[in-house]
Amino acid sequence: xxxxxxxxxxxxxxxxxxxxxxxxxxxxxxxxxxxxxxxxxxxxxxxxxxxxxxxxxxxxxxxxxxxxxxxxxxxxxxxxxxxxxxxxxxxxxxxxxxxxxxxxxxxxxxxxxxxxxxxxxxxxxxxxxxxxxxxxxxxxxxxxxxxxxxxxxxxxxxxxxxxxxxxxxxxxxxxxxxxxxxxxxxxxxxxxxxxxxxxxxxxxxxxxxxxxxxxxxxxxxxxxxxxxxxxxxxxxxxxxxxxxxx
Amino acid sequence: xxxxxxxxxxxxxxxxxxxxxxxxxxxxxxxxxxxxxxxxxxxxxxxxxxxxxxxxxxxxxxxxxxxxxxxxxxxxxxxxxxxxxxxxxxxxxxxxxxxxxxxxxxxxxxxxxxxxxxxxxxxxxxxxxxxxxxxxxxxxxxxxxxxxxxxxxxxxxxxxxxxxxxxxxxxxxxxxxxxxxxxxxxxxxxxxxxxxxxxxxxxxxxxxxxxxxxxxxxxxxxxxxxxxxxxxxxxxxxxxxxxxxx
Numbered sequence: 001x002x003x004x005x006x007x008x009x010x011x012x013x014x015x016x017x018x019x020x021x022x023x024x025x026x027x028x029x030x031x032x033x034x035x036x037x038x039x040x041x042x043x044x045x046x047x048x049x050x051x052x053x054x055x056x057x058x059x060x061x062x063x064x065x066x067x068x069x070x071x072x073x074x075x076x077x078x079x080x081x082x083x084x085x086x087x088x089x090x091x092x093x094x095x096x097x098x099x100x101x102x103x104x105x106x107x108x109x110x111x112x113x114x115x116x117x118x119x120x121x122x123x124x125x126x127x128x129x130x131x132x133x134x135x136x137x138x139x140x141x142x143x144x145x146x147x148x149x150x151x152x153x154x155x156x157x158x159x160x161x162x163x164x165x166x167x168x169x170x171x172x173x174x175x176x177x178x179x180x181x182x183x184x185x186x187x188x189x190x191x192x193x194x195x196x197x198x199x200x201x202x203x204x205x206x207x208x209x210x211x212x213x214x215x216x217x218x219x220x221x222x223x224x225x226x227x228x229x230x231x232x233x234x235x236x237x238x239x240x241x242x243x244x245x246x
Numbered sequence: 247x248x249x250x251x252x253x254x255x256x257x258x259x260x261x262x263x264x265x266x267x268x269x270x271x272x273x274x275x276x277x278x279x280x281x282x283x284x285x286x287x288x289x290x291x292x293x294x295x296x297x298x299x300x301x302x303x304x305x306x307x308x309x310x311x312x313x314x315x316x317x318x319x320x321x322x323x324x325x326x327x328x329x330x331x332x333x334x335x336x337x338x339x340x341x342x343x344x345x346x347x348x349x350x351x352x353x354x355x356x357x358x359x360x361x362x363x364x365x366x367x368x369x370x371x372x373x374x375x376x377x378x379x380x381x382x383x384x385x386x387x388x389x390x391x392x393x394x395x396x397x398x399x400x401x402x403x404x405x406x407x408x409x410x411x412x413x414x415x416x417x418x419x420x421x422x423x424x425x426x427x428x429x430x431x432x433x434x435x436x437x438x439x440x441x442x443x444x445x446x447x448x449x450x451x452x453x454x455x456x457x458x459x460x461x462x463x464x465x466x467x468x469x470x471x472x473x474x475x476x477x478x479x480x481x482x483x484x485x486x487x488x489x490x491x492x
Contacts, residue, residue: 011369056370080366085373088366120326120334123257124302124374127331179425 001065003099004075006031006045007091008060012236013127014086017053018060027051027087031062034082039067048101048108048244052196054236056128059090059109059243063101099246107245110188110198112238114206117182125180130202130238135209137175137184143208144173144186146218147201154225156201157194158233166225168192187242200227202234247311249345250321252277252291253337254306258482259373260332263299264306273297273333277308280328285313294347294354294490298442300482302374305336305355305489309347345492353491356434356444358484360452363428371426376448376484381455383421383430389454390419390432392464393447400471402447403440404479412471414438433488446473448480 008027016024020032028045035043048061066073075092083089098104115121118133147170154166171189178185186205188198204221207213213231221230254273262270266278274291281289294307312319321338329335344350361367364379393416400412417435424431432451434444450467453459459477467476 009366009368009370058368058370076365085367086369088369088372090366090368119322120255120336121331122255122304122336123332123334124255124304126334128370 001068001097002071003063003095003097004066005093005095005099005101006062006064006075006079006089008062009058009088009090010056010060011086011127012051012053012055012057015053017055018047018049018051024053027060028062030083030087031079034079035064037082038073038078039070041067046101048105048241049193051241052199052236052239055239055241056237057241060241061101061105061244061246063095063099101244104246105192105244107189107191108193109242109245110193111240111242112186112188112198112202112234113178113240114184114186114238115178115182116184122180125178125183127237128240129178129183130206130235132206132209135206136211137209139211139215140205140209141173141175143205143213143215143218144175146216147222148172151222152225153194153197153222155221155227155230156197156204157227158196158200159227161195163194166194168194168197196233198239199234199236200230202238203231206234207231247314247343248317249309249341249343250312251339251341251345251347252308252310252321252325252335254308255304255334255336256302256306257332257373258297258299258301258303261299263301264293264295264297270299273303273306274308276329276333277325280325281310283328284319284324285316287313292347294351294487295439297487298445298482298485301485301487302483303487306487307347307351307490307492309341309345347490350492351438351490353435353437354439354487355489355491356439357486357488358432358434358444358448358480359424359486360430360432360484361424361428362430363426368426371424371429373483374486375424375429376452376481378452378455381452382457383455385457385461386451386455387419387421389451389459389461389464390421392462393468394418397468398471399440399443399468401467401473401476402443402450403473404442404446405473407441409440412440414440414443442479444485445480445482446476448484449477452480453477 115129115131150169174187361375361377396415420433
């Protein structure tokens with residue numbers, strides 16, 4: 001049973017997230033359906049983690065065990081011919097049998113893109129950005145410095161998660177210009193992320209950018225460990241899983 | 247009757263092009279419907295030119311005559327609140343009554359984006375690129391040098407146009423890297439373009455890139471002035487109207 005690692009890109013707009021569920025179509029379901037068709041047997045796919053409904057990926061990672069009869073099969077070619085245009089296999093590689101897309105992951109990189117031009121949102125970018133205006137970006141950068149480091153991020157985790165520890169180590173946030181003027185990309189890297197953590201961090205930063213909260217409020221929210229004390233969750237469409245490190 | 251100039255961006259995927267037609271929804275129709283609603287009277291919009299079904303714009307230009315009662319009205323704010331997400335007003339300005347979006351235009355800039363990575367097409371880019379592989383880009387650049395200048399471009403005009411002259415002056419083509427590795431953007435600028443001229447030029451260049459035609463074939467096709475001697479039309483989704491000059 002050769003184990004295959006997949007790197008996937010997708011536009012999550014039309015999906016109910018990564019993980020298979022009863023309520024709607026998910027990336028995992030589409031992938032498993034096509035892999036099972038190729039293999040003539042049910043194939044289970046294991047992702048590096050869930051992405052929420054509407055969230056995108058450039059480097060989601062998943063693995064599956066292929067039938068022995070499919071050694072040296074070109075999985076990328078076959079899958080990309082069968083997958084819809086909003087899901088693509090960026091790369092495939094054989095991995096040792098102890099590789100696990102989720103449990104072997106040591107580090108993840110998410111990006112969150114803001115569109116700050118107030119008068120319009122470019123249609124070419126609308127599906128991939130959160131349009132918010134009149135932000136004090138420097139205040140947001142300052143707030144981000146309080147978030148970096150090893151903290152209990154319980155206040156930035158939405159309910160419904162089954163994690164035993166809410167302590168994570170967040171690298172210093174990096175902000176880069178986006179593809180168009182007024183677009184800013186926020187890069188979040190950590191040894192792991194809690195449920196909706198990036199969207200909650202972004203929701204907090206935008207409240208700082210709007211002047212509703214002071215940057216140093218980050219410390220108080222972190223130490224309070226209370227989700228109700230933190231601002232709302234940023235919408236999904238600005239978020240993208242960029243890369244998973246092993 | 248103040249005359250208003252609009253600069254529009256749109257993703258053309260879901261539209262039957264710019265110009266109003268019976269067969270399907272167009273950008274012009276959506277725009278006129280919302281403007282007429284704002285003005286409580288029928289408003290006719292004049293574009294700088296048609297864009298084909300599936301073609302995008304970052305800088306389409308249109309004008310209309312507003313009712314006198316709407317002096318100093320914020321057209322951008324009102325329209326962007328009413329338009330669907332795949333159409334946006336990038337800018338508006340009052341113009342003299344002799345300004346005409348089509349007849350006053352002196353120069354246009356189109357881009358055409360190729361996705362050349364053969365193993366996959368990034369879903370984030372798929373709606374805005376033409377995926378073609380194994381191209382000799384240098385041969386294409388060389389072919390493009392034969393196309394630049396003042397020529398009769400009849401061989402690159404599709405039928406159904408009502409232009410009196412098919413002579414146009416094409417600036418030297420520029421090729422720039424796109425937003426992702428393997429993406430290349432071809433820039434076409436001219437004092438005017440014939441029907442589907444950019445897509446026909448691109449269709450020719452790609453045939454050169456594939457090795458099916460020699461670069462210098464451009465001269466023969468130009469002088470033949472016969473559409474049937476030129477390769478097929480490139481698909482619409484790679485094309486974008488970048489800017490109209492006045």
